[in-house]
Amino acid sequence: MAARPRPSTDEAREALREAMARLAAGDQTALEEIYRATRVKLFGICLRILGDRKEAEDALQDVYVNLWQRADRYDPARASPIAWLAAFARNRAIDRLRTGKVRGGSVPVEEAAPLPDESPLADALLVDAEQRAQIHKCLGALDDRTQGHIRAAFFEGMTYAQLAEAADVPLGTMKSWIRRGLQRLRACLEASEAA
Amino acid sequence: MSGPEDTMPEDGVTRDDPMIAAEWSLGLLEGEELLAARGKYATDPNFAWRKEWWDDWFAPLSDAMPGAEPGEHVWDGIAARITPQQGTPGIAGTAAPAGNVIALEARLRRWQWVAGLSSAAAALALVWSFVLAPSRVTTAPPPVEIAAAAPLVATVPIGETGLRLDVTYIPESERMVIAAIGLTPDGVHDHELWLVPTAGATPQSLGVVAPGEVHSMALPHAVAKQLGSGAQLVLTREPIGGKPEGKDAGPVVAKGAFSPV
Numbered sequence: 001m002a003a004r005p006r007p008s009t010d011e012a013r014e015a016l017r018e019a020m021a022r023l024a025a026g027d028q029t030a031l032e033e034i035y036r037a038t039r040v041k042l043f044g045i046c047l048r049i050l051g052d053r054k055e056a057e058d059a060l061q062d063v064y065v066n067l068w069q070r071a072d073r074y075d076p077a078r079a080s081p082i083a084w085l086a087a088f089a090r091n092r093a094i095d096r097l098r099t100g101k102v103r104g105g106s107v108p109v110e111e112a113a114p115l116p117d118e119s120p121l122a123d124a125l126l127v128d129a130e131q132r133a134q135i136h137k138c139l140g141a142l143d144d145r146t147q148g149h150i151r152a153a154f155f156e157g158m159t160y161a162q163l164a165e166a167a168d169v170p171l172g173t174m175k176s177w178i179r180r181g182l183q184r185l186r187a188c189l190e191a192s193e194a195a
Numbered sequence: 196m197s198g199p200e201d202t203m204p205e206d207g208v209t210r211d212d213p214m215i216a217a218e219w220s221l222g223l224l225e226g227e228e229l230l231a232a233r234g235k236y237a238t239d240p241n242f243a244w245r246k247e248w249w250d251d252w253f254a255p256l257s258d259a260m261p262g263a264e265p266g267e268h269v270w271d272g273i274a275a276r277i278t279p280q281q282g283t284p285g286i287a288g289t290a291a292p293a294g295n296v297i298a299l300e301a302r303l304r305r306w307q308w309v310a311g312l313s314s315a316a317a318a319l320a321l322v323w324s325f326v327l328a329p330s331r332v333t334t335a336p337p338p339v340e341i342a343a344a345a346p347l348v349a350t351v352p353i354g355e356t357g358l359r360l361d362v363t364y365i366p367e368s369e370r371m372v373i374a375a376i377g378l379t380p381d382g383v384h385d386h387e388l389w390l391v392p393t394a395g396a397t398p399q400s401l402g403v404v405a406p407g408e409v410h411s412m413a414l415p416h417a418v419a420k421q422l423g424s425g426a427q428l429v430l431t432r433e434p435i436g437g438k439p440e441g442k443d444a445g446p447v448v449a450k451g452a453f454s455p456v
Contacts, residue, residue, distance in 0.1 A: 044262035083254035094222040132255035153221040179208040182217040
C-alpha cells in the first residue's frame, strides 16, 4: 500500500486509459498493450477467486478475449480503467466459479506469491487512493463479524450458503447479517459521494 | 418470487434492487437468482447502473490481492482467439476511422451471431483454436470464438400494459430463465412462449409461461442450437394448458428478439 511514489504513475494510468479508448475503436495492438500492463494484477484476482492456476489462466484468457469483443462497454467517464478491469476480471472469475466448472477455494499463499518486479506499472495499477480509503473506512465502520463475512465474499468468492456453513448459522441469519451490512455500507458510501 | 427468508419481517432490511445489485457485485448470488440478475442487468438501466456502482466501490479491495504472473502461453491463446479479422476491410489501418468503426460493427455482428451458437459449436471453436494456436498458423486463422458463456436476453413487452417478460438464455448451460413478473393469471388463459429461430421458420414451443414467477428451464439441445442473436420470441394467448394439439396457435400478444448482454 505504502508504495514508493513513482513519477510515471500518472502517465501509466493515462496510457492505460488511452489504450482502452483505442481498443474500443477496434485497434488490436491496444489489447496486447493492456495485457502487458494489467496481466499480473488481473491474474492475481483470477487466481485468488478460482484457487487453481490452470482455471485462472483460462479465466484470464476469457477476460481479455471478452474485453476485445466488448471494449465499448467501458465508460472512461465512469470508472478508472484499472478499477473497471479489476471488477471485470473478478466478475468473470466468479462466473466461472458459479457455473460449476471449478471446485473453488482460495489460493494457498505460497502459490499466489511470486511476483516478478519486472512490472513497472504495478504501482500505477492500484485503484484510486481516495476511493480505496473510503471503501475501507465504510467497511471498517461495520461490526467485525459482518465486515469479515463481506470480505470473505469478496476475497474468497463465497456464496451465502458457504458463509452460513462456515459460520455455522442458518442461511437466513447469514443473509440478514450481510444485508444489514450492505445497507449500511451503501448509506456510508452515498454519504461520502454527497459530501 | 422471494423465499420466506428473503422477506423476514424482523430482519428490517428491504431487499430492493440496489441490495440485489450489491449481492451480485460481491458474488453472493447463485443459481436462478444469478440468472435473473443478469437478465435484469440487460434490460433495466437503473439496475445496471447500480451494479456498476457497487463494482466501482468494491474494486479497490482487489488491491489487497497479490498479483501473479500467468504462463506465457496465455497471451498466445488470447492472440489466437482474436486474430481472425484479417481481410476485414478497414482493420489494417488502411481506412479512415469511419472504416474502423464499420469493421468493428461487422466484427460485433459476427460475434453476436457466433455467440448464439450452441455450446457444442462453441466447444468446436475451442478445439479449433487449440489445434491452431500452437503452430502459429499464418494462413487460415481460427474462427471468431466466444469467451465463456455470453448470455442472450430478450425483453418481450406485453401490449401497452407496461408488463414484460424478461428472457435470459445461458448458452453454456443451455438453460433459459423466464421472468414473468407482473403477469397475473386470469383463470381462462395461459400464455405460451414460442421461439422463431429465423424469419419464416416454424415456431417451436418453449412452453407455457408461469405468471408472476421466475422460471428456469433446460432447453432441449435441438432447440438450444437454433437459439442465436436475433432469434424471435413470440407470446400467444392460449386456453389453459397451452395450445391444444392439432389446433392453430392463439393470437400473438407480444414479441421480442434475443441480443447478447
